[in-house]
Amino acid sequence: MTENEQPLVKEQKEETIRKESTIDKSAIEESAKKGSKKIGVYLCRCGGNIADAVDLQAVADNLKEDKNVIVNIQDYLCSSVGQDKIKNDIEKGKVDRVVIGSCSPKLHLETFRGMAKNAGLNPRLLEITNIREQASWVHDKEDKTGVTSKVLGLIKGAAARMGSIEPLSPLAKTLVDRTLVIGGGIAGITTALELSDSHDVILIEKKPYLGGHMIGLSKTFPTLDCSQCILTPRMVAVHNNPRISMLTQTQVADVQGSPGDYSITLKHSPRYVDIGKCINCGACARKCPTGAIFLPFAQAVPQAYMIDMSKCSNCGACVKICPRDAINLEEKEETSAIAVGAVAIATGFEPIDPTFIEEYNYPSPNILTAIEFEEMLSAKSKTGMRLQKADGTFPNRVAFVLCAGSRDFTGKGRKHCSKVCCIYSQKQAQLVKKMKEDSQAWIFYIDMRSGGRRFEEFYHHTQEKGVNYVRGKVAEILPKSDGTLMVQYEDTNLGRKGREIFDMVILCPALIPSTGTKEIADKLGVSIGDDGFIEEKHVKLDPVNTLNQSVFAAGCVLGPKDIHDSVTEGISAAHKVSQFLGKGMILIPPEKPVILECNGCGDCVKACPYNALALEGGKALLSPLACTGCGICVPACPIKGIEIRNFTRDQVKAQLQGILSEAPGVIVFIDPYAYAAADIAGVNRKQYSSLVRLVSIPSVHILDADVVNAAFEYGATGVMLIEGITDEKLTSRSDDLYKKLKKDTRKHKKPIRYSHIETAQYEKLTDLLNVFASQAGAKAQKMSRKEEISDKEDPVS
Amino acid sequence: MKKEPIIPESRDPAFIEQVIKTPVGEKIPTCMQCGICAGSCPVSQEMDYSPRELVRMVQLGLKKEVLSSSTIWICTTCFSCSVRCPRGIHPTELMETLKPIAIAEGIKNRNVKFDNVFSDVIKTNGRASEFLLISKYSLTEPGMIKQLPFGLSMMVKGKLPLSIQRMENTRELEAIFNLGEKSREKK
The missing domain is CATH 3.30.70.20 (Alpha-Beta Plaits)
Known part of the structure; x- marks a missing residue:
């Protein structure tokens, strides 16, 4: 060389x-040839989770025919017994490469690689073949033979590739010790304040003031303390904190860079008033002829006026009167760039618009959402914190209608329970009774959910206050000509239909992720669930982490929750960010x-x-x-x-040959994002054909005709590319990739498909896999029939 | 109405299976008893069980009560329940599913009789005739004699026309009925 x-x-x-x-090339080749590798294959029964659908003993017996391979079966490989077995084998030199057949690598790859490292083996020389989420759990209604043959092939493929895996070490990169917190509600405020002890924080908020939904609440359950009284000190603390840069009317425009080292472009909408200069004297508002310049509300942070340009006549009176020269009517939308190492998403929720529920006749006078009810009695009140009907009088009879648009599996509303409505509606009912003792408050509920400390007592207390509970989902709300509202329902406890007249009806709407959650998630490379909320790294064990190690989340962007839980998550996210940044560097x-x-x-x-x-x-x-x-x-x-190291053409081809050595099947190349969807399909036991063999690759874009042709030559009846990444820089080229591959592999006359699947679309994924597997199977049958015919014809000719 | 306790013998698992297998049955187990169906139903007060209760009884497999209930016959198929059900259960279609099962099981009550008379009238004339309907129904249901004065006063006021309209070609209609019969036999 x-x-x-x-x-x-x-x-x-x-x-x-x-x-x-x-x-260099020779080094890779050398690594492939070097010595006789002793590959240890460890199979996990996972109780019966795997062993019930797969004949692991048959797999082991077959593998043992290769004298370079030793095979071991354990009940639970992730247990200390299971791990110790592998560790001992490594330490005694029985094996120097490990292939594990178990659950998804997303669950335990880190566990096993940590063990390998402790045993003195380069972690890269240990890999997991997913035979649970992508085999036993999704084919358990099939005949055991087919699944067993698939698993044997997958393990053989993994072992074949493992033979030439390089013992690489991760690269290290310095982290930028600064965090972007997106969202200035209680979750974002908490995250920012907790982090500011030891890290720099940029807190951005879309609205012109901090506080999120919480600043628009009246009293808070279950203690009935005033929302702004407990929140305002925190908002002021953010404003005064030297380590927190607070930017209102600001959104994320673009994200560049990679985890630990992001360059993010922020977009600032014009306020027309310089927050730094405004002293909140109000001279401008007194001069303004159109009421366009205003303070959002008395306690707003930042304490600065702003202009509603739709009302401004551009007369310039405010500019002249301002003693601080703080007003600039020419201000334009601006952008700025920041460098951060971590991001915490705390963009919260918004109420669903109940207009789609036709039978509830929203919006109508005196039919309000619970959010509108809260705001009427909060710091943001426009009625002087008085509860009043459209005509300005007090509503003597108020109905609360729970689950407006929630718990709906028809596709019109949302499936999830919004969690907080049961308790806040009772609080609102208490407030009504408190404001006027002889008023009536009725709560229409399906199931009263008051789990959690002090909540059942709160329920009991509300009952004591004389609030009337009706178990039944309201069927209709009809506005009458006299301004009252007729509510029709079934009292399901009695099995009798009822009608009542109310002065005001409060709809408790489904709480959904705030607009733009998906866009932010896409920009930061984190996934959202089919409910639209951000997916946690692990539902239970990593609740504020995302699958992107430098992106965290807190509050209602992870699902509806109350203030207490949002604060808890804010603190947790801050801790997790701090832990992440504290390492100083990130391994890639x-x-x-x-x-x-x-x-x-x-x-x-x-x-x-x-x-x-x-x-x-x-x-x-x-x-x-x-x-x-x-x-x-x-x-x-x-x-x-x-070549991509450890995913070289030769390595992938060796894996394909192994996978297809037992029986023909459909090869599905899948990237890590879509892989997560396949795992979710597994967890949900969504069945698909065991002919499907998923091959995990870093990205579908590493593929060329060389590899795909090899798959066909080894016996694949069809090849599918499944991409899950949402980065447009790649997805915009996927179509070209697919067309090129299709053209360059035409000679095999076998089907090839491309599909884009996001993590939440696991049902679409299994449908696609099933359709493709049967298409490929049918095509293969047709081809073999043709061959038979031509074979028969051949001797004649 | 005497309420029998629900004991294991009251439940019929085969009946649950039978209903759940039908096109509208799949979602029945997901009913959360919110009652929006019964609250929306314009005639639930006339039924012995509300649509919500009927779904609950199907979930439990209370075959006898379900099939002999007046609910499935009183339903006017206005579809309010089906449109509003948050679980995507279609109570209206469920009623339509249960009717032939009740007939096949030999349930005989005045609702079934009325249904039979009604379809007979349609089958022979191709048009509904209130006079024929009421007189034929009265023959099978002796209690109807009490309604005679009411019927007469209606007749006097011209609300119960005696004329019977017939469609031109009832053979085609008969063919449709026969096809329906055949397809039921196949099932």
Whole structure:
């Protein structure tokens, strides 16, 4: 090998980056040949979760035929007994590479790799084959033979690829010690304040003031303390905190960079009043002829006036009168760029618009949402904190209608329970009774849910106050000509229909993620559930982490909850952010492209969507930290000079050969985002054909015709690419990739498909897999029939 | 109405299975008894069990009560319940599903009789005739004699026309009825 053949990985200037060792083709080949590898295959019964659907003993017996492989079956591999077995085998030198057949790597890969590291084995030399979420749980209604053969193939494939896996170490990158908190409600405020002890925080809020929904609440359950009284000190603390930069009327416009090192563009809407200069004297508002300049509400933080341009006549009176020159009517929308290492999403909820519930006749005079009811009695009140009907009088009879748009599985409303309505409606009913003792408050509920400390007592107390409870979902609300409202329902406890007249009806609407949650999630590379809320890393064990290690979430963006729980999550998220930033650096996966040969054509540089490749001295050079490992450069290279380490063409092909060695099947290349969807399908036991063999790859863009043709040659009846990443830089090129692959693999006359599946769309995924598996099967049958015929014809001719 | 306790013998698992397997049955187990169906129903007060209670009884497999209930015959198929049900259960369609089961099970009450007379009148004439309907029904249901004065006063006021309209070609209609019969036999 000559000097200039030596491929280079461009070194970053940051000292903390571990210098990537330069690699060359021969090193990879050598690694593949080196010595006789002793591969240990460990299969987990997972109680009966796997063993009931798969004949693990048959799998083991078959694998043992290869004398380089030792096989072991355990009841629970993740238990200390199971882990110790593997650890002992490694330490005694019985195995030097490990393939585990168990649950999803998303659950326990870290566990097992930690164990391998302790035993002195490079963690990369341990891999998990998912035989639970993607086999036993999704084919348990099928015949055991088919599933067993699939599992055997998957393990053989994993072992074949494992034979040439390189013992890579992760790369390290310095973290930017600054956090962006998105959302200035109670969850965001708490996260920011808790973090500010030891880290710099940028807190952004879409509205012109802090406080989120909480500042629009009256009293808070179950203690009935006033919302603004407990919140205002926190808002002021944010404003005065030197480590928190508070930016209102600000949204995220764009996210660049990678975890731990983001460059984020913020978009600032104009306020027309300089927050720093305004002293809140109100001279402008007194002069304004149209009432366009105003203070959002008395306690608003920041304490500064703002202009509603739809009302402004542009007369300039305010500009002249302002003693501080704080007003600028020419202000435009601006952008700014910030560098942060972590992001906490606390964008909260919004109420669903109940207009779609036709039988409730919202909006009508005196039919309000509970949020509107709260605001009437809060700091943001426009009625002087008086509860009043449209005609200004007090409503003597008030009905509360729970589950307006919640618990609805028809697709019109939302499936989830909004959790807080049972308790807040009782609080609101108490307030009505408190304001006027002889008034009537009725609560129409389906199930009264008052789980949680002090809540059942609160329910009991509300009953004592004389609030009337009716178990039954309201059927109709009809506005009458005299301004009253007729409510029709069934009292399900009695089985009798009823009608009542009320002065005011409060709808308790489903609480849904605030507008723009999906856009923010997409920009930050985190997924949302089919309910639209942010997905946690683990529902129970990692409740404020997301699958992106540098992005966290708190409050109602994770699902409806009360103030107490939002604060708890804010504190938790701050702790998790602090823990993350405290490490000072972030490890990033070493599965990056390696440039083995380069003719200096620059095609890869043009292909790279992240500017991670550059031509230097006529050769392509990689900046590993800018690289996301998408692999789009691999098929771009005209001389096949680029490979993704540990996902080289040869490695993937070896895996495919193993997978298809037992029986033909459908090869489904799947990226990590869509892989999560397949796991959710598994957890939900959504059945699909056991002919489907999922092959996890970093991105579908690493594929070229070479690999796909190999799959067909090894016996795949069809090939499918499933992409889950939402990054448009990649997805915008997927169609071209698919068309090219289709064209270049045409000679096999076997079906190939591409599909985009987001994490929440697991049902769509299983439907696609089933349809494709049967199509591919039918096509294969047709082809073999043709072959039979031509075989028969051949001797004749 | 005497309320019998629900004991294991009152429940018929095969009946649950039978109803759940029908196109509208799949979602029945998800009913949360919110009562929006009964609250929306214009005639639930005339039924012995409200639509909500009927769904509950199907969930429990109370076959006898379900099939002999007046509920399934009184339903006017206005579809309010089906439109509003948050669980996507279609009580209206459930009633339509239960009617033939009740007939097949030999349930005989005045609602079934009325239904039979009604379809007979349609089958022979192709048009509804209130006079024929009431007189034929009265023959099977002796209690109707009490309604005679009411019927006469209606007749005097021209609310119960004696004329019977017939459609031109009842053969086509008969063919439709026969097809229906055949498809029921197949099931």
